[in-house]
Amino acid sequence: xxxxxxxxxxxxxxxxxxxxxxxxxxxxxxxxxxxxxxxxxxxxxxxxxxxxxxxxxxxxxxxxxxxxxxxxxxxxxxxxxxxxxxxxxxxxxxxxxxxxxxxxxxxxxxxxxxxxxxxxxxxxxxxxxxxxxxxxxxxxxxxxxxxxxxxxxxxxxxxxxxxxxxxxxxxxxxxxxxxxxxxxxxxxxxxxxxxxxx
Numbered sequence: 034x035x036x037x038x039x040x041x042x043x044x045x046x047x048x049x050x051x052x053x054x055x056x057x058x059x060x061x062x063x064x065x066x067x068x069x070x071x072x073x074x075x076x077x078x079x080x081x082x083x084x085x086x087x088x089x090x091x092x093x094x095x096x097x098x099x100x101x102x103x104x105x106x107x108x109x110x111x112x113x114x115x116x117x118x119x120x121x122x123x124x125x126x127x128x129x130x131x132x133x134x135x136x137x138x139x140x141x142x143x144x145x146x147x148x149x150x151x152x153x154x155x156x157x158x159x160x161x162x163x164x165x166x167x168x169x170x171x172x173x174x175x176x177x178x179x180x181x182x183x184x185x186x187x188x189x190x191x192x193x194x195x196x197x198x199x200x201x202x203x204x205x206x207x208x209x210x211x212x213x214x215x216x217x218x219x220x221x222x223x224x225x226x227x228x229x230x231x
Contacts, residue, residue: 043157043222050149050158050219053117054134054142057083065138065177072214075164075207079111080140086111095173095204108206109169112140114158115202116149126196129186136181139202141166143219150200157208157222164211166219174201 056067061084079086090108092100100106115137124132134142143149143158156168174197183190 042225043155044225046221046223048146048221050143050146050221052141052160052213052215052217052219053144054139055213055215056134056139056141057081058085058138058140060084065181067135067138067140069135072212074210074212075112075160075166076210077207079108079207083111083140085113085140109167110204111206112166112204113138113172113202114141114143114149114166114168114205115139115172116146117142117144118147119150119200119202123193123197123200127182127186127189127192129182129189132182133185136185137178137201138181141213146221150202152203152221153224155224158205158219159209159222160211160213160217160219162211162213162217163209164207164213165209166205167208169204169206171199172201172204174198 054069055071055073056069057073057080058065058067059082073080078088087108089105090110092102092104092106096106115134120132120134120142124130150171152168154168154170158166174194179190179193182193
């Protein structure tokens with residue numbers, strides 16, 4: 034249409050998110066822990082060899098208000114992204130030396146994004162290869178993660194959920210395929226819409 038100016042709904046933000054850790058959970062039935070890798074191929078079904086991958090998944094507690102547990106739904110929880118800074122804040126809040134990415138089942142740890150857990154849903158993180166992660170929502174701390182922390186710091190697992198509240202990162206899905214490597218700098222895009230006033 035002549036005279037119509039189209040504008041992007043997502044705007045690039047001058048924030049560099051550097052990947053400092055990547056991992057995959059090989060066997061979810063065996064446990065939540067992830068295994069460190071130097072690079073991943075991100076496909077439409079998630080990271081290669083990731084137990085949380087797939088185009089669909091069974092509904093779980095995080096969507097229990099919408100779907101009965103086990104109902105097949107679109108998988109927008111293919112990966113979990115956390116920040117190095119928020120992991121350190123959680124460890125400090127628990128009074129422990131550190132929380133390693135593998136203990137919380139992380140897919141990716143980045144540094145350089147303040148308040149990563151509260152990125153607006155729909156935000157994007159794009160790698161140099163073009164591979165793009167789309168943020169679904171905040172990832173709430175859970176008892177599964179607390180049990181892994183308890184294995185490392187006996188008696189401390191009970192402190193994990195309150196310390197990690199608002200710092201557990203985000204769940205996300207792959208919008209565009211490509212490779213991602215430790216050391217890559219991701220470009221952040223956020224929606225331009227105003228906050229909902231409902």
